[in-house]
Amino acid sequence: MRWKGKSIGLALGGGGARGIAHIGVLKVLEREDIPIDLLVGTSVGALVGGAYASGVGPDELEKKVDEFLNSPEFQSSAIQAIETAYTREEGGVVQKIQGFLKNRFYVVQTMLKPGILSNEDFQTIVNYFIPDIQIEETRIPFRAAATDLVSGELITFSGGSLRQAVMASCAVPGAIEPLRDGEMLLSNGGIICLVPISIAKREGADIVIAVAPDRDTCSEEEFRTAMDIRIRAVEITAHKLEDYELMDADVIIRPEVGDLHWCHFSQARNLVEEGERATKGKLEDIRNALPGIKKWFTLKRILTSGSREEKG
Numbered sequence: 001m002r003w004k005g006k007s008i009g010l011a012l013g014g015g016g017a018r019g020i021a022h023i024g025v026l027k028v029l030e031r032e033d034i035p036i037d038l039l040v041g042t043s044v045g046a047l048v049g050g051a052y053a054s055g056v057g058p059d060e061l062e063k064k065v066d067e068f069l070n071s072p073e074f075q076s077s078a079i080q081a082i083e084t085a086y087t088r089e090e091g092g093v094v095q096k097i098q099g100f101l102k103n104r105f106y107v108v109q110t111m112l113k114p115g116i117l118s119n120e121d122f123q124t125i126v127n128y129f130i131p132d133i134q135i136e137e138t139r140i141p142f143r144a145a146a147t148d149l150v151s152g153e154l155i156t157f158s159g160g161s162l163r164q165a166v167m168a169s170c171a172v173p174g175a176i177e178p179l180r181d182g183e184m185l186l187s188n189g190g191i192i193c194l195v196p197i198s199i200a201k202r203e204g205a206d207i208v209i210a211v212a213p214d215r216d217t218c219s220e221e222e223f224r225t226a227m228d229i230r231i232r233a234v235e236i237t238a239h240k241l242e243d244y245e246l247m248d249a250d251v252i253i254r255p256e257v258g259d260l261h262w263c264h265f266s267q268a269r270n271l272v273e274e275g276e277r278a279t280k281g282k283l284e285d286i287r288n289a290l291p292g293i294k295k296w297f298t299l300k301r302i303l304t305s306g307s308r309e310e311k312g
Contacts, residue, residue, distance in 0.1 A: 009038040009205025012045030013195035017265040018213040019044030021255035024275020026058040040196040042189035046144040046169035053142035144169040145189030145196045154192045194242040210249035250289045
């Protein structure tokens with residue numbers, strides 16, 4: 001549905017576990033009847049966006065996330081092990097040694113394999129959230145961003161398997177094995193396009209609401225190894241690229257996720273709540289960006305209030 005002839009696009013950025021905040025964003029937009037004509041996602045934004053575009057509501061999606069994180073499959077997975085290794089909680093000597101060894105083990109894994117998580121293992125996760133349909137069949141028009149490691153080009157999925165598109169978009173370098181597609185080797189869309197505003201514009205969105213759940217660039221981490229320094233350098237570069245991309249957005253929603261690591265999925269409930277809080281704080285900006293929508297909300301409140309009085 002176009003609002004006053006304007007097409008509204010929602011661009012969901014990446015960020016690993018931090019992207020669970022997208023669910024809270026969708027909750028508020030749906031509750032406030034903010035129309036979405038196009039949904040574009042990068043990385044975890046493609047996972048959440050793809051599920052929502054296919055008809056999985058935010059409440060159902062939150063429930064599925066909670067169930068998955070408590071499942072034996074996730075508890076014994078490499079992602080859970082990585083989170084444990086990166087958790088900075090106080091612990092005894094044994095726990096600290098275990099965390100140190102797990103951390104180093106997964107660093108070694110990245111030296112020997114194309115990803116800590118194989119395509120087969122990650123496919124199971126994607127299948128849990130994403131139905132086996134074509135992108136053309138989604139309830140809301142959907143696009144996913146990925147990167148071809150061979151050509152270095154941005155790839156936009158606008159058709160074909162929804163699961164395949166989400167798989168490619170989510171393939172975080174080092175963590176998830178790239179996806180082979182013909183001559184292309186597909187990896188995370190965030191390599192080039194952290195928040196897919198440009199894709200939303202190119203696909204016809206007149207007004208773009210961008211969601212960027214990225215961590216702060218300020219850090220008190222100790223950079224003890226070459227790997228620590230390299231990761232920090234990549235984060236700074238990504239943050240500057242994101243700032244540049246966000247200049248083209250009409251409304252920017254920034255859930256405050258602090259310095260939360262991409263693998264901290266145990267914070268899911270807090271992240272959903274933060275997504276809701278951040279979106280509520282931007283409702284006035286959204287309404288100002290949509291022509292005539294303020295009058296619609298005023299009328300809606302009057303009608304809703306009248307209906308309640310009649311029932312009373």
